[in-house]
Amino acid sequence: MQSKSKSKIHIATSSQYPQGNADLRDLLDSLRRMRMECDFLVWGERGVCRGNLLLSLAVWDYSSNPTNFLAWLKDLEESGVKILNPLATIQKNINKRYLLDLQERGIPIIPSEFIEYDNLKNKDLRGKVLKPVIGQSGMGVERGEKADFSHYPQGVIIQPFIPSIQESGEVCFVFFGGEFRYSILRKPKEWRANSKYGVEISLIEAKKEWIDLAYQALDGIEYFYARVDLFIQPLLISEVELIEPALYFSHSPYSLELFKISLQKFFKDSYKKIIFLQILASIPHTTLQMQKQKNNTSLQNPPLEVFLKKEQKIQSLQAKRSYLFSHKIQTNSSFFYKAQAEQ
Secondary structure, three states: OOOOOOOOEEEEEOOOOOOOOHHHHHHHHHHHHOOOOEEEEEOOOOOOOOOOEEEOOOOOOHHHOHHHHHHHHHHHHHOOOEEEOOHHHHHHHOOOOHHHHHHHOOOOEOOOEEEOHHHHHHOOOOOEEEEEOOOOOOOOOEEHHHOOHHHOOOOEEEEEOOOOHHHHOEEEEEEEOOEEEEEEEEEEOOOOOOHHHOEEEEEEOOOHHHHHHHHHHHOOOOOOEEEEEEEEOOEEEEEEEOOOOOOOHHHOOOHHHHHHHHHHHHHHHHHHHHHHHHHHHHOOHHHHHHHHHHHOOOOOOOHHHHHHHHHHHHHHHHHHHHHHHHHHHHHOHHHHHHHHHOO
């Protein structure tokens, strides 16, 4: 029998949807069946204790008060709560100006320009798409000819309208546990590929070049889960979702099980690192000095650095096999059971 988890897991939600959606309720029930203590928590509320884990997967209204949202997360982090994704990642991703950073790195995105609210009235917006610089769930995404400027108090990202979205749709690349897992095709009923406006959702087998581009967009970012959205004609990154992306568990076989396995591994790895650091901190400084003199050499690679290098090497190997692994997960169910048995 599995032992009960020592850490409580909170899935952060919004006041309008305090119980998340069907996918997240399935995740909650599944974690509880594994004897992991888990619940929903409307963001802004208290009741999260030191050592607890917070998944911000359903905070679907943070854009209405981003300052309070980030302050709440900061308070939790300072009190010893583990936040996924990490607070530093959320702080960077909450503002769509991160797209300009991708653009500067030479990563192909939908050409984007940031405009302050006060300068909108002087801009020719014909043939453009406007998105609030802090926004979510398709809110405020409008064609330039019909845009309501009151939706953009913090500024706006302006992009050209790309007609192929209506025929080819948008492909969403879902990552968790640091690896690509599966891809989802969203075909809009109008021109916005968002459930709010009507969209057909289905599993799609991704091409290697698409996956490679998604990995490029996440390079250097610390995350547990992520979703990278791409236009495929032409191949351009639309958005990188690192706060509350829909992960479409119900559309991909075994994805819920894979997420749970990844979460278990995260707990296991985090626990190992905590124990290691506790042991390292308990070693008297004089003992390390004596060992240094005995070996007559400098400790150029202290134990912590060696440990972290090993972890980095493991992550590199995992990244190299991620494409093959995810491809098999989508096309060969027997491989999943083999992977699960090896855990």
